[in-house]
Amino acid sequence: xxxxxxxxxxxxxxxxxxxxxxxxxxxxxxxxxxxxxxxxxxxxxxxxxxxxxxxxxxxxxxxxxxxxxxxxxxxxxxxxxxxxxxxxxxxxxxxxxxxxxxxxxxxxxxxxxxxxxxxxxxxxxxxxxxxxxxxxxxxxxxxxxxxxxxxxxxxxxxxxxxxxxxxxxxxxxxxxxxxxxxxxxxxxxxxxxxxxxxxxxxxxxxxxxxxxxxxxxxxxxxxxxxxxxxxxxxxxxxxxxxxxxxxxxxxxxxxxxxxxxxxxxxxxxxxxxxxxxxxxxxxxxxxxxxxxxxxxxxxxxxxxxxxxxxxxxxxxxxxxxxxxxxxxxxxxxxxxxxxxxxxxxxxxxxxxxxxxxx
Amino acid sequence: xxxxxxxxxxxxxxxxxxxxxxxxxxxxxxxxxxxxxxxxxxxxxxxxxxxxxxxxxxxxxxxxxxxxxxxxxxxxxxxxxxxxxxxxxxxxxxxxxxxxxxxxxxxxxxxxxxxxxxxxxxxxxxxxxxxxxxxxxxxxxxxxxxxxxxxxxxxxxxxxxxxxxxxxxxxxxxxxxxxxxxxxxxxxxxxxxxxxxxxxxxxxxxxxxxxxxxxxxxxxxxxxxxxxxxxxxxxxxxxxxxxxxxxxxxxxxxxxxxxxxxxxxxxxxxxxxxxxxxxxxxxxxxxxxxxxxx
Numbered sequence: 001x002x003x004x005x006x007x008x009x010x011x012x013x014x015x016x017x018x019x020x021x022x023x024x025x026x027x028x029x030x031x032x033x034x035x036x037x038x039x040x041x042x043x044x045x046x047x048x049x050x051x052x053x054x055x056x057x058x059x060x061x062x063x064x065x066x067x068x069x070x071x072x073x074x075x076x077x078x079x080x081x082x083x084x085x086x087x088x089x090x091x092x093x094x095x096x097x098x099x100x101x102x103x104x105x106x107x108x109x110x111x112x113x114x115x116x117x118x119x120x121x122x123x124x125x126x127x128x129x130x131x132x133x134x135x136x137x138x139x140x141x142x143x144x145x146x147x148x149x150x151x152x153x154x155x156x157x158x159x160x161x162x163x164x165x166x167x168x169x170x171x172x173x174x175x176x177x178x179x180x181x182x183x184x185x186x187x188x189x190x191x192x193x194x195x196x197x198x199x200x201x202x203x204x205x206x207x208x209x210x211x212x213x214x215x216x217x218x219x220x221x222x223x224x225x226x227x228x229x230x231x232x233x234x235x236x237x238x239x240x241x242x243x244x245x246x247x248x249x250x251x252x253x254x255x256x257x258x259x260x261x262x263x264x265x266x267x268x269x270x271x272x273x274x275x276x277x278x279x280x281x282x283x284x285x286x287x288x289x290x291x292x293x294x295x296x297x298x299x300x301x302x303x304x305x306x307x308x309x310x311x312x313x314x315x316x317x318x319x320x321x322x323x324x325x326x327x328x329x330x331x332x333x334x335x336x337x338x339x340x341x342x343x344x345x346x347x348x349x350x351x352x353x354x355x356x357x358x
Numbered sequence: 359x360x361x362x363x364x365x366x367x368x369x370x371x372x373x374x375x376x377x378x379x380x381x382x383x384x385x386x387x388x389x390x391x392x393x394x395x396x397x398x399x400x401x402x403x404x405x406x407x408x409x410x411x412x413x414x415x416x417x418x419x420x421x422x423x424x425x426x427x428x429x430x431x432x433x434x435x436x437x438x439x440x441x442x443x444x445x446x447x448x449x450x451x452x453x454x455x456x457x458x459x460x461x462x463x464x465x466x467x468x469x470x471x472x473x474x475x476x477x478x479x480x481x482x483x484x485x486x487x488x489x490x491x492x493x494x495x496x497x498x499x500x501x502x503x504x505x506x507x508x509x510x511x512x513x514x515x516x517x518x519x520x521x522x523x524x525x526x527x528x529x530x531x532x533x534x535x536x537x538x539x540x541x542x543x544x545x546x547x548x549x550x551x552x553x554x555x556x557x558x559x560x561x562x563x564x565x566x567x568x569x570x571x572x573x574x575x576x577x578x579x580x581x582x583x584x585x586x587x588x589x590x591x592x593x594x595x596x597x598x599x600x601x602x603x604x605x606x607x608x609x610x611x612x613x614x615x616x617x618x619x620x621x622x623x624x625x626x627x628x629x630x631x632x633x634x635x636x637x638x639x640x641x642x643x644x645x646x647x648x649x650x651x652x
Contacts, residue, residue, distance in 0.1 A: 050547070050551060051550075051551075052547050071550075072547075073553030081547070083544045085542065085544035086545075087563065088566045089562070089565075090562065098554075102553040102554050102558060
């Protein structure tokens with residue numbers, strides 16, 4: 001039995017359909033990240049799971065029980081919000097214990113649970129403060145504590161780290177990962193940050209226009225993107241996409257004389273004469289040391305940016321641009337003509353019409 | 359440009375206003391203080407200096423203490439009712455329903471009407487011969503015969519309080535409605551997930567955001583209610599048997615009906631002092647509320 005099951009969920013606001021049939025089943029202890037840009041429907045889906053919005057059709061089951069029409073408080077879920085959503089006039093202690101207090105849990109049991117959560121989140125010294133006396137990171141810990149004490153079947157997180165500065169976001173991300181590893185709870189986490197998704201998730205659902213574009217482990221999403229959209233959305237810098245045509249068993253890069261061999265695994269999928277999009281991750285590219293090989297791309301270097309751990313190099317091949325993440329000490333200079341090489345296994349092909357991977 | 363010239367220019371620009379303020383507020387106030395120490399009549403000469411006699415006479419007079427009780431009763435009951443009705447109206451008008459915009463606009467109407475129009479309207483409603491209230495209550499079999507709501511000592515003050523509430527609750531509702539827009543949607547959602555019912559949601563989620571603005575409404579309305587004159591003057595003139603006489607009416611009667619300018623002035627200053635004390639106490643309260651809500 002799945003801990004959480006979403007079956008054919010659709011949601012319309014008037015004539016606008018924001019969710020167009022979502023199906024996901026989560027096993028207990030899984031960490032699912034709903035990843036997508038603004039307006040893709042990820043927060044709507046989370047609100048439907050929480051009971052803060054009603055699905056137009058479809059069903060949501062928690063622990064095998066349909067929860068449609070069930071009040072949010074009776075769904076056995078806890079939610080952490082982007083804005084922390086702490087009660088401003090209650091102390092941290094009462095904020096954390098609020099859900100238990102509303103459920104009539106005895107004060108001593110409540111205190112024990114609050115102290116336990118505070119210890120886990122290292123906020124024991126803040127228990128008697130008001131939210132206004134806390135920093136952003138501390139507030140988010142309190143919000144997480146409020147969810148933890150309830151011990152629900154499913155935790156829902158709505159972009160919980162978006163309001164924090166970059167350094168704190170990194171710390172809290174690790175903290176969340178640590179908590180999940182320790183508690184092994186089922187989590188649905190909404191974010192538009194692909195790094196958060198990659199680092200936290202056991203599975204990622206990449207959403208676009210109210211649909212799931214791809215559902216898979218972070219490795220699957222990153223290494224084998226199902227569509228051009230996923231390929232472009234996940235990864236920074238994003239995957240290089242070069243237009244090409246299958247010619248004589250080779251891939252002819254558009255508007256150049258460059259030909260690279262068509263990997264054997266695509267021999268059946270890519271017909272002779274077909275237009276394709278070649279996808280190569282920037283970190284799969286490296287500067288060729290010797291003479292040009294079959295798998296090298298002659299490019300002209302346009303821009304070189306040192307980010308610290310890598311040298312992000314933008315180059316031109318014909319009229320098309322590509323980006324390579326090179327080692328920081330790579331010897332490349334603007335205007336230079338170089339060969340960039342890669343392993344055949346790193347090459348992906350997409351159909352430019354459907355946007356799907358071949 | 360030098361600082362001195364800037365300062366001089368600032369004073370020069372303010373000068374016309376200062377002259378007007380001294381002429382219409384400063385001088386009358388000083389004159390009233392002077393007058394309150396004399397036995398001057400409204401017409402005739404300046405009167406003789408009598409020291410604190412006017413003050414001691416007024417404060418020991420049973421009329422004053424009875425009027426103070428009436429005024430306090432009027433202010434406390436009407437303001438309390440306005441706050442409750444105003445907040446409830448704001449909560450209702452904050453819900454999503456068809457026609458909400460029209461209702462929100464209509465609600466302001468009583469407050470937008472001039473007090474004299476409002477008072478006249480309520481005199482018609484309370485009319486002992488053809489008033490709508492009498493007609494409604496008779497048809498509902500709640501009373502047997504038409505009554506003179508404003509003419510009976512037992513009902514006049516209550517009838518006035520109802521009219522005052524009707525006029526002033528929209529102000530409270532308007533302030534509360536504006537404050538409700540500041541309640542974050544996420545906190546409301548969090549309270550739903552946490553299992554808070556409507557009462558706890560109001561107490562822990564909505565009230566913290568309402569407290570500050572409502573305190574301002576409370577201060578404004580209490581001070582106004584304590585100084586109330588117009589609505590009572592139009593509806594009952596302080597009667598019957600002085601049961602609706604408030605401090606402002608007493609000042610008016612003392613100074614203009616009985617033409618005792620000296621003691622009228624002392625009474626006016628006592629009222630001013632009481633209202634100032636109220637304002638100071640409330641200001642401290644507002645600061646405290648604002649501090650705790652931050």
